[in-house]
Amino acid sequence: MAYILALDQGTTSSRAILFDEAGSIVAVAQHEFEQFYPQPGWVEHDPMEILTSQLSCAVEALGKAGARPRDVAAIGITNQRETVVVWERETGKPIHPAIVWQDRRTAQMCAALEEGGLGETISAKTGLVLDPYFSATKIRWILDNVAGARERAERGELAFGTVDSWLIWHLTSGMRHVTDVTNASRTLLYNIVKGEWDAELLRIFGVPASMLPEVVWSSDRIGEVTTSLGLGGVAIAGIAGDQQAALFGQLCWNAGEAKNTYGTGCFLLQNVGTEFVRSKHRLITTLAASAHKRREYALEGSIFIGGAVVQWLRDNMRLIGSSAEVEALAASVPDTGGVVFVPAFVGLGAPHWDPHAGGLLIGLRRDTKPGHIARAALESIAFQVADVLEAVHSETGTPLGALRVDGGAAVNDLMMQFQADVLGVPVVRPRVTETTALGAAYLAGLATGFWAGPDDLRAKREGDVRFEPRMDANERAERRGRWQRAVERSKNWSE
Numbered sequence: 001m002a003y004i005l006a007l008d009q010g011t012t013s014s015r016a017i018l019f020d021e022a023g024s025i026v027a028v029a030q031h032e033f034e035q036f037y038p039q040p041g042w043v044e045h046d047p048m049e050i051l052t053s054q055l056s057c058a059v060e061a062l063g064k065a066g067a068r069p070r071d072v073a074a075i076g077i078t079n080q081r082e083t084v085v086v087w088e089r090e091t092g093k094p095i096h097p098a099i100v101w102q103d104r105r106t107a108q109m110c111a112a113l114e115e116g117g118l119g120e121t122i123s124a125k126t127g128l129v130l131d132p133y134f135s136a137t138k139i140r141w142i143l144d145n146v147a148g149a150r151e152r153a154e155r156g157e158l159a160f161g162t163v164d165s166w167l168i169w170h171l172t173s174g175m176r177h178v179t180d181v182t183n184a185s186r187t188l189l190y191n192i193v194k195g196e197w198d199a200e201l202l203r204i205f206g207v208p209a210s211m212l213p214e215v216v217w218s219s220d221r222i223g224e225v226t227t228s229l230g231l232g233g234v235a236i237a238g239i240a241g242d243q244q245a246a247l248f249g250q251l252c253w254n255a256g257e258a259k260n261t262y263g264t265g266c267f268l269l270q271n272v273g274t275e276f277v278r279s280k281h282r283l284i285t286t287l288a289a290s291a292h293k294r295r296e297y298a299l300e301g302s303i304f305i306g307g308a309v310v311q312w313l314r315d316n317m318r319l320i321g322s323s324a325e326v327e328a329l330a331a332s333v334p335d336t337g338g339v340v341f342v343p344a345f346v347g348l349g350a351p352h353w354d355p356h357a358g359g360l361l362i363g364l365r366r367d368t369k370p371g372h373i374a375r376a377a378l379e380s381i382a383f384q385v386a387d388v389l390e391a392v393h394s395e396t397g398t399p400l401g402a403l404r405v406d407g408g409a410a411v412n413d414l415m416m417q418f419q420a421d422v423l424g425v426p427v428v429r430p431r432v433t434e435t436t437a438l439g440a441a442y443l444a445g446l447a448t449g450f451w452a453g454p455d456d457l458r459a460k461r462e463g464d465v466r467f468e469p470r471m472d473a474n475e476r477a478e479r480r481g482r483w484q485r486a487v488e489r490s491k492n493w494s495e
Helices: 047-065 107-115 119-126 136-145 149-154 163-171 199-205 242-249 308-315 323-331 370-396 413-423 435-448 454-459 473-491
Strands: 003-009 013-019 025-032 072-079 085-088 158-161 178-180 214-216 219-224 235-241 258-262 266-273 284-288 296-303 340-342 360-362 403-406 427-429 465-467
Touching (some): 003 047, 025 047, 047 163, 072 163, 072 435, 085 136, 136 149, 163 178, 219 435, 242 435, 258 370, 296 370, 308 323, 308 370, 323 370, 340 370, 340 473, 413 465
Parallel strands (some): 003 072, 178 214
Antiparallel strands (some): 013 025, 284 296
């Protein structure tokens, strides 16, 4: 068996990547799928489109490599986290569109729970904050708003899952209803201190226990594909939410090691070891993926709009024809011309956690060009990462020697250089930037013996690109100050 297949189910596209024993990419297939915005602040997906796009990518990737299922040692799955699917156990059909992690429809529900004094109880058990970002209020919304859903759930007829659960249910023809510890830790229902679904949290959010999947370790054999869709008989042996998969793929397996992933959102995670810790700076604590079948923790800062701001320039403003064009457009001007862009399209995540903040584009002049706006959009991603890294530094007291980066936007040299400049520390990009998929592959490969162990994987890593900071401290402070003033305005935009 020559390959590990990673199924990388993201917010805007599904991908399948085939890796060889050296950890190199052999074949890639990717299909975008439709985003639905039925009301302002609402974001939905078609669960069946998620499934079909992911399965077709898997078959396409095998075809590109001339591989057959018997050539695949195992499948690792990584997924957009917090997105909720509820489906019928009997038919496997969803009862409502998937409610996406970006969706803000439950903001008032979260506010009511916070005002009711439940925020501390929930955070102490989950490491999370009360925010529409996480899964529990989305489940409750479906149960409360789809006719007959709550009654059917109480009778045990409905299943809930994040996207990993949804895929595995169908890959195993309903034989396995599971999620891993990293995805469970994003639901507001899983006690990450004890490692179990929590009865008090289920009562608070009104979610019947019968809906929940079994929680398994991130690196373990959990079943085989039973469908006839080109993958029959292949073992499923790795599962992790996308950001934990990226942390694992970056080999950040020791306390103090950190990475930032540039995807639809941006997510900075730092491994903090095997002891649960609470953040004092509005970061969240989450479970990290581990190959050791033990609870390991990470501090996380979540940025809602990262690469999505480039899609906004493409789809809404029509400034570019494809996302790949943004670097050239931004490089067409020497700087932003004073333009500052705060892309708070769905509120602000860490360290602000302000669901009511609004997007802000200021500093426009008569000579402002599309290039200035594109450059400000890229810089907005880097500034948000700097805000989170500052919070992490305040939490740990230990500055990072370098920031490891990955994800789609990490290939943008202009933005990575600016990221190093605004942080004042080097930025290190690995040879394989698809570390989300690579992490899922590592988890599956370690569980099945495809790779001997961590030392084997470390020995295969080479070819990192390093961006050194060039901006002086005074300019850095001035630029950061201008950004932070704009962020404060975005928080008060409706006043």
